Amino acid sequence: MRTIMPYGPAITVERDHVQEFYEAGGHTLIVWDEREDRVLVTTPMHALDASRMIIAGYEDRAWLEAITDVAEDADPYAVMAATFTEGARRDLRDWPTTRTLQAIWHDLRDELDQRDIHLAAAPETAAAGFLTDTYRWTEDPALKVRLDLGMNLASPAQAVIEADDDRGRITELTLGVSGPRRSLAVTTIAGALQTALGAIAGLPY
Structure with missing residues (x-):
């Protein structure tokens, strides 16, 4: 049975988002902006808007670096883009509660x-x-x-x-x-x- 999410098109993190996130370093985050329905790479300060859902951050860097070090034929950015996409779509289930708490x-x-x-x-x-x-x-x-x-x-x-x-x-x-x-x-x-x-x-x- 198909589950219909209440928040428009499914979130998709692209390979280029992950590469930009990785190369920017520091405390950069990947977020989904609900109002614009788009994924972007930004700083923590600009991720504070309650309508922005954090997808990935500093905590994910070690994982990405490990994949980058051992990757042979696979594109590590593409692999992580798929992983982040899956996690973001799963997090949509709790998004109404998360958004409310972020605003509070x-x-x-x-x-x-x-x-x-x-x-x-x-x-x-x-x-x-x-x-x-x-x-x-x-x-x-x-x-x-x-x-x-x-x-x-x-x-x-x-x-x-x-x-x-x-x-x-x-x-x-x-x-x-x-x-x-x-x-x-x-x-x-x-x-x-x-x-x-x-x-x-x-x-x-």
Whole structure:
């Protein structure tokens, strides 16, 4: 039986998108823009719009580099384009919830981006209405933050900080803020994460 998605034509990531993403390096992302119904390669700052669905980011680079290193006859960009396309079409199922949560947490995502803590992967959306974002910090790209966010500030944000190197899983943080001033809460959460990352980066290992 055929499943009809509510969001127009099926998303297709082209080979050229993957090549541009790979060659741009850094914190570049592949996103789908719902309003324009097109795939593009952009920076984390320009991926913050709630109508843009992240398809791939920093977290996918190691995988792409591994395929590029071992590829013989296969075109690694084409292989990854097919993989990203499959993942994006699957993520369309949760897109209404993801889009809503992205809009709710746009201010926090923006605050983190201004502190050089950048979105690095497609978000995960749980059925219970939680969004899990993955971030990388420019000052120490080996450090990764996974941040669980609910529908509002009534649910504390849960953060896990881990590293790609021998440090592994480093710490877990519960970031609960209450009060009428949302902007203060957002600044407090972002500041706490930045402070924790700075402290971890300064520790010997």
